[in-house]
Amino acid sequence: MSSEALVPSPHRGEGEGEGRESREYRWRMPANWWTRSRRYFLYVVREFTALPLALWLLWLLVEIKRAGDGPARYSPHGSAAFVVFSVIVLLFALYHSFTFLTLAGTIIHLRFIDRPVPASLIVLSQFALWAVASGVIAFVLIWFGR
Amino acid sequence: MIRRQALLHLLYWFAFAQGGVIAAVLIPVHVLIQGILGPLGVVPVVDRHYDTWVRVLGNPLVKLYLLVLIAVPFFHFAHRLRYLLVDLGVPAAKGAPAQAVFYGGAVLVTLVTIWVLLTTVPISFG
Numbered sequence: 001m002s003s004e005a006l007v008p009s010p011h012r013g014e015g016e017g018e019g020r021e022s023r024e025y026r027w028r029m030p031a032n033w034w035t036r037s038r039r040y041f042l043y044v045v046r047e048f049t050a051l052p053l054a055l056w057l058l059w060l061l062v063e064i065k066r067a068g069d070g071p072a073r074y075s076p077h078g079s080a081a082f083v084v085f086s087v088i089v090l091l092f093a094l095y096h097s098f099t100f101l102t103l104a105g106t107i108i109h110l111r112f113i114d115r116p117v118p119a120s121l122i123v124l125s126q127f128a129l130w131a132v133a134s135g136v137i138a139f140v141l142i143w144f145g146r
Numbered sequence: 147m148i149r150r151q152a153l154l155h156l157l158y159w160f161a162f163a164q165g166g167v168i169a170a171v172l173i174p175v176h177v178l179i180q181g182i183l184g185p186l187g188v189v190p191v192v193d194r195h196y197d198t199w200v201r202v203l204g205n206p207l208v209k210l211y212l213l214v215l216i217a218v219p220f221f222h223f224a225h226r227l228r229y230l231l232v233d234l235g236v237p238a239a240k241g242a243p244a245q246a247v248f249y250g251g252a253v254l255v256t257l258v259t260i261w262v263l264l265t266t267v268p269i270s271f272g
Contacts, residue, residue: 034234050227053223059181060176061216061258067203067266067267071196074196087181089177093173096169140192141176141179142190144202
């Protein structure tokens with residue numbers, strides 16, 4: 001350390017916060033801020049969708065791992081509790097899909113022959129992609145299950 | 147340093163956005179078919195029987211698809227859940243340890259998924 005660092009600054013006290021305790025940013029929002037407005041609540045629900053979706057994907061990983069148990073011991077999940085869990089996850093999944101694909105209209109900006117493509121068309125294309133992908137995946141899951 | 151930070155942000159945001167798209171486009175139909183209609187017996191589904199499940203799991207394209215389906219959304223989930231905690235008043239979720247836990251968790255899920263897919267059913271082209 002140089003000796004200069006030990007010499008008090010001639011400007012001490014002029015800068016805001018200098019000479020006081022550290023001015024770390026403190027959280028000031030009340031814990032229940034997200035329950036005070038429908039928009040805030042839906043925002044938190046949207047972010048929360050990640051948790052049930054993650055749990056369901058981990059279940060799918062377990063289902064894949066179970067295929068290694070052999071034909072005699074293999075038993076897929078099928079309890080009523082699992083179906084109820086999946087119904088709840090599906091509601092969260094649909095909410096994530098709806099909100100995320102709708103965002104595309106705000107995020108993606110395209111031009112076609114010097115004219116901006118309308119946001120509604122971009123959103124529509126995202127939902128069309130979702131519908132086609134869902135149809136193809138449903139077909140594969142059912143067709144190869146026969 | 148700034149360029150390195152910008153590159154990291156690019157990678158974070160790319161993983162976040164791709165994870166969001168994959169979760170939005172692919173997950174609902176899997177939950178509907180494999181989580182509800184299959185277990186209820188409404189439709190035959192590939193994972194309800196050992197033979198059909200093992201047959202598709204051996205396909206390398208299916209393995210690649212399942213890796214993308216399971217692993218990539220976790221980078222999206224990690225980001226969303228970390229910032230949800232920040233918004234709910236847990237400032238520690240902004241710190242480096244929290245980042246290591248959340249994004250490291252996504253990396254861990256990716257590695258476990260690769261391991262499960264490679265060790266559960268051998269690759270077959272039949």
